Amino acid sequence: MEISTTYNPKEFEERIYKEWEEKGYFKANPNPDKVPFTVVIPPPNITGQLHMGHALNDSIQDSIIRFKRMQGYETLWLPGTDHASIATEVKIVDAMKAEGLTKESVGREEFLKRAWAWKEKYGGRIVEQLKKLGSSCDWSRLAFTMDENLNKAVKEVFVNLYEKGLIYQGKRIINWCPVCKTALSDAEVDYTEEASGLWHIKYQVKGEDKYVIVATTRPETMLGDVAVAVNPKDKRYQDLLGKTLILPIVNREIPLVADDYVELDFGTGAVKITPAHDPNDFEVGLRHNLPVIKVMNDDGTMNEDAGKYAGLDRFECRKVLVDDLKEMGLLEKVEAYNHNVGHCYRCSTIVEPLISKQWFVKMEPLAKPAIDVVKKKSVKFTPERFTKIYYNWMTNIKDWCISRQLWWGHRIPAYYCEDCGEVMVSKQDVKVCTKCNSTKIHQDEDVLDTWFSSALWPFSTLGYPDNTEDLKYFYPTDLLVTAYDIIFFWVARMIFSGLEHTGRIPFKDVLIHGLVRDAQGRKMSKSLGNGIDPLEIIDEYGADTLRYALLNGIAPGSDTRFSKDKIEGCRNYINKIWNASRFVLLNCEGKKIKDVSELKLNFTDKWIISRLNQTVKKVTLDMEKYEIGLACGELQEFFWNDFCDWYIELSKPYLYGDDEEKKTHVLSVLIYVLKNTLKLLHPYIPFITEEIYQHIPGVEGSIMVSEYPRYNAKLSYRKESEDCRYIMSVITAIRQIRADTGCAPSKKVDLYVVTEKKRLLERASIYVEKLANIQKLNFIQSKAELNQKTVSVVLDKTELYVPLGELVDFDKEIQRLNLELEKVESEIARANGKLANQGFLAKAPKSLVDSEREKLNKYLDMRKKITKNIKELQG
């Protein structure tokens, strides 16, 4: 097949992906002859569309997976999706709203039917999008958090924890979303600072004409007040302690209690106590044996205990109640006050802390070992600083509220006997009460927090609770790649779950990456409308360009900016790869290619091979440290600057010449370097590298299963590399003269050289002549032989003279040389300064001192020659 004359990713990306899939390259199986390398994908929500965050996350994983696969590991990248309990349910409820339906009106069974239908319809969408990106997941293992076997794992884990006393049911203050009508875990609440008020309300002391003023941000909750608390040391209230207050409006008699929890210097020093609606108040209530009066319904309206406000929405109630207080003269004042208000992370409604009976996971015993494995570095975070965030969270962790008043999710395997009230937790459906034999049994209505099943992902997807071959071979997994915003939700919970249920860590490494921001550094968001759709980028530029734009230059843990400019720069680079490869391949037509081991390599060949070899070393090391951004940069520099700008140019004199043997020689090196570079590039830009690779003469099979290049210490070629760099410096110097003197690039000129490196320059004359457009390279003993004014440049051990005749403005040339001289002078001053420093001579390493001396001599010599050249021009 011909290789296309222009880079057009649409011509091959889809075709190549299909080939990979058909050949089964993505599949992994337990193989005792190989070392496994396992990554489980952070499962995207079934409601999700591929966004830049996924694109980044999956590009990172795919590049590492491909790298390891080529290195010979049995590589498993296990894909899947998350049922996303609350997010999905919100969407389905919304969709039903359009039909005029509600959850309640259709009932649980019908609702779940709709949810599964939704999953069938949209759940696969993101999978297709991941494929477009080039993700080399083992799709035969595609998992879903509500698959039967994952449900089995969930039940197993729930029952185990329950039996160990680590899951319990309790009435406690939780975060309640009145719109989603469910409890939320602490992690599911987002706080934002909002301008609000601090209402000061007067509570009368019973039978006296005295008042205690309390300050509150949520006046409507006063309807549930059962006490007022002050600090026991507070002098202002000493004489009132133990007295009774009259709760305004409700006219309930409530005690004034003393509790250390109250701060002396905030507000008025008196705090209204509402145990049903505030976590701290709840604790105070327990300490003082106070009743609990809940005044709100699940939908955020006031209940019958709110008296005349019953039925009002909580914020409406606030307004009315404050007005009433004002009228009664019981509102002392309202201060402007900013405070943090919690919002539901799915629907943004203000959450209401309220008392509710829920299921909790007892965290303390689980957190301890999870902290230890990170301390011991059995689980390693990259970058390391994220361990601090992890410790901080783990050590201050509160019990995890896991029940949700939703329908879409893993139903809690708890059963209640309606006759005797027995609670039974079981993996199997319970039909008969184990205590009283009653058959009036019903299952708990609630489902589990989505993250409860996500926490099991690394082992539930491999067969847990059964001890399968997969689990034995691929678990613990090797690497988890995720953004930092999900450490608490997911990473932490996987670690303690893995330890508790499998007795092992779930993964060895955690690579944390940042968020993708827009060109101005803002978070991409729907509301700002500044998001860029990765699918559009793929459509316009191809998946390779998208991947490269995301990967090039990223650093672990740091956010990255994404812009059209960046995309175009990356496209240009990939286009460069395309064209350079095309150049090499076109020249190969009808030519014999040899293995480089059969060639007698010259210094330019050895230079590029050693540069390739160095690049292999650096890129491999970078990848092992998950420094993908550095690896990309390293490779780009090598490919563009060294291979394209120099080696390909150096090959042209032979490619355009008549010597067939030389052509074969240079083509063989070109092919060798190209082939290996493509392999190095493949993890990041898999499609184009595959497309080109398949066109390389003599190549069989796919690049994605080819062997990754290995560093070889024998290929260093220091001497030849130095020679090559010297020749390059000569060429650059001549180009510089031409640019400085306005000598047209098309104009051929003569070059006269005084040098101590004559033999090397003779061998290299073909390169110098071609790359600097020199008519003829002439060697002379000294400038005097030329007997005319010329432009000149002085290099180490070499002087170059270009007679430009009348073209030259000699005043300008003198100026130019003076500039050169200045540079050399400053170098001399620098070296002299160092060498004059006794401390430096005494304490710096000898090699450093020696090299400073060497440099000084070099520059002194150059100064002499430049000065001479200036004098001659002046004279």
Place this chain on the structure above:
RNA sequence: GGGAGUUUAGCUCAGCUGGGAGAGCGUCUGCCUUACAAGCAGGAUGUCAUAGGUUCGAGCCCUAUAAUUCCCACCA
């Protein structure tokens, strides 16, 4: 309130265990040189946030300060 990060060229960011400040984009000059103008060649551009300290030597280590971003907690 606690913690973490960032501060280097006009912009976005690299700079490994301290030993001559880098890249990409932008910009300037000259080039349609038989792979590529999505390109080639050559250039310009920096009190490495500030102030101290350690050191023969600091962008890098230490201490303070400032600006900025984020995370956690939350006092009614």
